[in-house]
């Protein structure tokens with residue numbers, strides 16, 4: 001059972017950090033291999049379920065993650081990056097999860113992508129998930145030797 005602190009799935013609680021940005025829609029949907037997804041804004045483009053992409057869309061799979069806030073915070077940061085940051089670079093999660101163990105894939109995913117790392121840090125700060133401490137420990141241990 002999902003108990004969301006923000007059951008209306010809005011983003012005002014995050015928006016205060018950048019109130020000039022358009023508010024993305026947030027919707028629940030089943031996702032194949034991720035707990036969240038971000039669609040950048042595209043005027044006149046609609047998702048298959050009729051959702052308007054004009055302001056960007058955050059998709060959350062409530063079955064994958066217990067803490068919905070963490071997913072919304074993470075994907076919202078990609079929305080912020082769309083307007084203020086570099087475009088997403090780094091390996092695809094799908095490629096990594098095919099080749100490596102879950103732990104190795106998590107480490108490589110965040111270490112090799114500044115935008116994913118930025119979203120992860122934002123997620124920890126604003127909507128921490130139960131696994132975040134463990135992931136952070138893996139990542140920190142991996143990068144300590146460098």
Ligand SMILES: [Zn+2]
Pocket residue numbers: 074078116119
């Ligand atoms: Zn991400």
